Amino acid sequence: MSLILELAQGLQYSALGVALAESAYAFPLIEALHLIGLSVSVGLIFLIDLRLIGVFLKHVPVTDLLHQTRPLVLGGFAVVFVTGVLLFWSEAATVIVSPAFPVKFLFIAIAGLNALYFEFRIAKRPPVAENHAVLPASVRTAGLVSLASWSAVIVAGRLIPYLP
Amino acid sequence: MSTVEVLTSLQNSALGHAIAKSDHLVGAAAQVFHVLGFVVLLAAVVLINLRLSGVALQGQSIPNVAREPLRLVWLGLALAVITGILMFVSAPLLYYANPAFVTKIWLLGAAVLLQVTLYRRVVASERPSRLLARSAVLLSILLWFGVGVTGRAIGYI
Numbered sequence A: 001m002s003l004i005l006e007l008a009q010g011l012q013y014s015a016l017g018v019a020l021a022e023s024a025y026a027f028p029l030i031e032a033l034h035l036i037g038l039s040v041s042v043g044l045i046f047l048i049d050l051r052l053i054g055v056f057l058k059h060v061p062v063t064d065l066l067h068q069t070r071p072l073v074l075g076g077f078a079v080v081f082v083t084g085v086l087l088f089w090s091e092a093a094t095v096i097v098s099p100a101f102p103v104k105f106l107f108i109a110i111a112g113l114n115a116l117y118f119e120f121r122i123a124k125r126p127p128v129a130e131n132h133a134v135l136p137a138s139v140r141t142a143g144l145v146s147l148a149s150w151s152a153v154i155v156a157g158r159l160i161p162y163l164p
Numbered sequence B: 001m002s003t004v005e006v007l008t009s010l011q012n013s014a015l016g017h018a019i020a021k022s023d024h025l026v027g028a029a030a031q032v033f034h035v036l037g038f039v040v041l042l043a044a045v046v047l048i049n050l051r052l053s054g055v056a057l058q059g060q061s062i063p064n065v066a067r068e069p070l071r072l073v074w075l076g077l078a079l080a081v082i083t084g085i086l087m088f089v090s091a092p093l094l095y096y097a098n099p100a101f102v103t104k105i106w107l108l109g110a111a112v113l114l115q116v117t118l119y120r121r122v123v124a125s126e127r128p129s130r131l132l133a134r135s136a137v138l139l140s141i142l143l144w145f146g147v148g149v150t151g152r153a154i155g156y157i
Helices: A002-012 A015-022 A026-053 A062-095 A100-120 A137-159 B003-011 B014-021 B024-052 B062-090 B092-096 B099-123 B130-156
Strands: none
Touching: A002 A015, A002 A062, A015 A026, A015 A062, A026 A062, A026 A137, A026 B024, A026 B130, A062 B024, A100 A137, A137 B024, B003 B014, B003 B062, B003 B092, B014 B062, B024 B062, B024 B099, B024 B130, B062 B092, B062 B099, B092 B099, B099 B130
């Protein structure tokens, strides 16, 4: 743990880390871009989850929603990732002591694995691939797991400055 | 009564005191639901805008695509406004003096005005004019992104 803390301190007190943290405009702007990237990527995933669960846009084929929102979902994630790295750089030693920080990454991992399983297993099978009217329970479950785990990511992420 | 007097009495009200003196996790919970509301709102606007721009869900008419996401826009807005009021009541004078907050409220007002005027007209139409549709998309994104950016800046100014 102390090694991780030392590395985090090295990062936070590096020239870039200090410059970011002390900048009146850069830091809040990066925070804002992190929020907007998140709203676009995770927000669209929420809407897709509601479709998979079967309570939203039922007249829209799942594959249309999945494929046509994909560029924005991935673009949003790129923004979240880059701004997330910069935010971590400027406050690494401060955030890693928050229990909310590892919890956030745990749920990102769960959400990511669920998305990969959906994409490469569930969505390849005929019901989703051929847009059947009635979708199997596995589709609904994948939507629920995604909705719950991404919600947990947002909750844990917003709690980082409040915990401990 | 001046605005400052109104805000002072709000700050000294029972509700204001209760929230300001509550555990810091109450404030954190308000922040969490404030963000979740905004995420839902913005994603729903983005989805409608994708259809208006002709990028996605072209197989369905604009009103058909927009109907359900519009409900999520208002649901997300309601969640963000209710939690926002709770945060505001705990320290109204502080927020009132914050330029990022004041800008955010003006942008929010403009965004809501757009939603109930031009945006509502465009998404109700099967074939809105290209110019109106593009204006609705551009203005809504600028205003809602602006609300997010200025909102996130409140804590740093």
